[in-house]
Amino acid sequence: MNNRNRGKNTGDDTLFGPQKQREKLTSAVQDMYYLLSRGYAEKASAELVGNRYRLKTRQIQSVRGASASAAQIQNRKSKRLNVSDLQDKVVYLDGFNVLILLESLLSEAYIFEGLDGCFRDLSEVHGTYKRVNQTLAAIELVAKFYRYSAVQKVIWIFDKPVSNSGRIRQMILDFALENNMKWEIDLEFNPDKFLVENAEIVVSSDAWILDHCKNWFNLIQYLIDKEKLSVNLVKMLEE
Template sequence: MNNRNRGKNTGDDTLFGTEKEIDKLKSAAQDMQYLLSRKYAEKAASELIGNRYKLKTRQIQAFRSASASEIQVQSRRAKELKVADLKGKMIYLDGFNVLILLESILSGAYIFEGADGCYRDLSGIHGTYKRVNQTFKSIELVAGFFRKAELQKLHWIFDQPVSNSGRIKQSILEFARENQLNWEVDLQYNPDKFLADNAEIIASSDAWILDHCRHWFNVISYLAGEEKLKVNLIKMF
């Protein structure tokens, strides 16, 4: 077992742990949605708002990831499925997106709920994925979802260029064999495009995927409620 997790960074309690900072973040997210809805460029808008509220880099990352234009939010909501819609279906799961977000939740990291209802974190893999103490539990949670939703099949998709993607693929396939789960795991060089082009139903909170997919399911929000996960959640809207 590795002595590591995806919990808070040093200083996160200062950036996200007080009512004053949370209020600034919420105001920034609302301003961001206003500008995005009026077709301002995302990078320029986030810099403008970050300067206005004197926010640090991780705070800017947080409100930026949680924000979307009004049209984007409406479009995503229109394509979102309920758990009852999934029975007997095959789902494609955005591997690193879902796995790392679950690991972050279980590690007590700050999680941010966006205007589209999706949970997002501040973790990054920077080209290399490293298993943490919460990895196995995260895979177990996905297995619980698979069974409760009565899915026909679950197809994990991971980034081929990310170091150790082959290892996590093998770990998940072994878990699936041991637990008699109808799972597949594939590595793709451009997983976002692959998912948007090929999957009928996707489990992800990646903004680009949600804007380009056919249908999606909010698996993290579902698991948080169904499994009563303790989520260090900041609702941005």
């Protein structure tokens, strides 16, 4: 086992810990909502908001992830399912999206709740996935969901071009076989497109997938509530 985790970056406590910074981020997200709802481009909106509030790069990244237009929020909420809707259904997981977010959460990295109710982190793959200390625990959380929800099958979809995707596929496949779970783990060259076109129910916090999928389930919210997980949470919406 290695000593890697997906915890905080140096400086994250300064950027996301103080109440003053969190209030600034909440205001920035509200401004982004206003601009996006009126048709402004996301990149231009983020630049404008970032300049106004003098945000650092990681703060802007968190604001972009948490923001959405009124139409996007309405669309996403209309397709969100409850756990009771999943019984005997096939659920597709956006593999790296789900796994890395859970690893970050378990590593006590900052997790951000957006306007659409989804949770996101600031980790990135950059073409290579590296297993961390929390990988197995993250997979075990998905296993608990599998058992609790009584879904028919879970299908993990990973990015084939990402280095080590084959290794994580084999690790999860071995775990499923050892624990007698009906899981499939597939590699796709364009997982986002595959999930939108093939999944009736998808688990992801990717904005493009949420905008174009048929239905989705908020697995992270479910696990936080069900397992009473300790989360280093930054709410990016006004209470």
